Amino acid sequence: MDQHDLIIGGITQPSASGLYFDVLAPATETPMARVAQAATDDVSAAVTCARRGFESWSALAPREREACLLRAADIVAAEGEGRFLDKLIDESGSVILKAKGEIAYTIDLLRTAAGEARRLYGDTFPNDSPGRISMVFREPMGVVAVISPYNAPLSLLTKMTAFPLAAGNSVVIKPSEETPLTALAFGQLLLDAGVPSAAVSVITGFGEECGAPLVDHPQVDCIALTGSTQTGIAIGAQSMKHMRRCQLELGGKSALLVLRDADPVKAAEIAAQGIFTHAGQICMANSRIVVEREIEQAFLAALKAHCENIQLGDLRDEKSRYGPLINRSALEKVLAHIESALASGATLLTGGEVEHGLTLQPTVVLEPARDSTLWRDESFGPLASVVAVDDLEQAIAVANDSDFGLSAAVLTHNVQWGFTAAKQIRAGSVHIGMHSFQSNALAPIGGYGMSGIGRSGGKYSTEEFTELKWVSLALEEQ
C-alpha cells in the first residue's frame, strides 16, 4: 500500500512519532493508502517554517506572487486530471463529473486569487489637523492555519489557501483526515508552481491531535476553518483565548422555496440537483424544500419520479449521479435522522434504503416535525425534507426556522416575490431561479447564524486575511 509523508518546508518527511494512519476508500471501505500522523511536534516544525516563509513570500512583488498562482493554475489545466482525478474519486467517493467539476473550479479559483495579489488596496482619509496626512495600509497577517473538510477536498482547500497566499501570508494546511492525499498533492502543486517551500506546508492528522495544537500555536496569526459548526465552535473559542482572528465557514440547512408559479417538473429537477449532488455532502445543499400548496402534488409527483431515475453506481461512469457517503458514521447519522423523523409522524416520499455499501438512495421525507433532528440538524446526506405552505410569507418564515443561514433559493418567475424572499431570508446567499448550491470564485461565501463568521472568495477573502494599519504623517514638525 502507498505510504505518504508530511510536507514541511518542501521536504517530505515522516511525522515525529513515526506513526501512520490508513485512508479508507469510501466506495469499498478498505484502506487505499497510509499517511503520516502529525501531532504537536510536527505542528511546531511546520509553523516555525511558515514564519520564515512569511518573511520571504510577503517580501515578493505582487506580480511574483501572482505568477506563482497563475503557474499553479496552468499546471492544473495541463495535468490536473493526472494529479487529482483518481484521488478525488477514490479518496472522497466523488463521481467523475463532480471530480472534474472540482478540478475546473480549482483552476478558476487559482486564477482569481492570482489577480487579488495586485489588489491589496489601501486608502487615505481627511485629517482635521492641518499639515497631516492619514493613510490606511493593508498588510498580510502572517501565518494562516488552513483547516479543511473532506467534501470538496481540492476546490475548498484551493479557495482557503490561494487567497491568503495572494495577500502575502504563508500557510500551514491541516486537511481532513478523510482526504489527506488530495491535500498533499495540492501542496506539491504549489511547490511545483514556485511558491517558496517555507511558505506552504501540509501536515496530515486528526482534529484533536493535529488541528487543535495548530489552532493553539503561539506563532499562528489567523485561522481559516471550513468544517462543521461543532468544530467551528471549538476552534472559535480557542482562537479567542489568543485573540486570534478566525474565518469560520460552517454547516448549513438551506431552504429551497418552490412558489406557485414555478414549473413543477423543472422545479423537481432543480431541487434534486441542489440536494443530491455529491450525495448531499455539500454545505449549501437545499435539504429543506418549502413548496406552496397550490403546486405541492404536481411537484412531489415529479420529484419522486426524478429520484427513482437517478443512477447510482460506478464512480467512473459519467451517468452516475453520486456515490457513497464518506464513512459509516456519516451514513448512520443520516439513517438516524430519517428514522426519528418517521417515528414522530413524517412520511417517506421516496428512498430511505441503503443501495449498497455507504450509498444511500435519494431520500425525501414529507412534513417532519420542526423539532426533529432531520429538520434542525445538518444531515449531510442525500436526504431532503419537504414542507407545504399557503403563501410566500409562510414560506419565508419556514425558511428562517433554522439556526443555520448559509444559502437559500427561490423558484419563481415573479421578480417581486423573488426579491422579497431574497431580502427577508436570513442567509449568506439567496439565489432566484436556481438551487441553493452555487459557486463563484468572486462571490462572498459565508453564513448567518450557526453557519459561521466571515466570507470567502475574491476580494472578501483578501479582507479576511489582511490587517489594516492607520499610518499618518505630519508634513511639518508639530
Ligand code: NAD
Ligand atoms: P469537521 O468539522 O469534522 O472537520 C473539519 C476539519 O476540522 C478537519 O480537518 C478536522 O480534522 C478538523 N478538526 C476537527 N476537530 C478539530 C479541533 N478540535 N481542532 C482543530 N481542528 C479540528 O468537518 P467535515 O466533516 O470534514 O466537513 C463537513 C462539514 O463542513 C459540514 O458541516 C459542512 O457543512 C461543512 N462545510 C462548510 C462549507 C462552507 O463553505 N460553509 C463548505 C464545505 C463544508
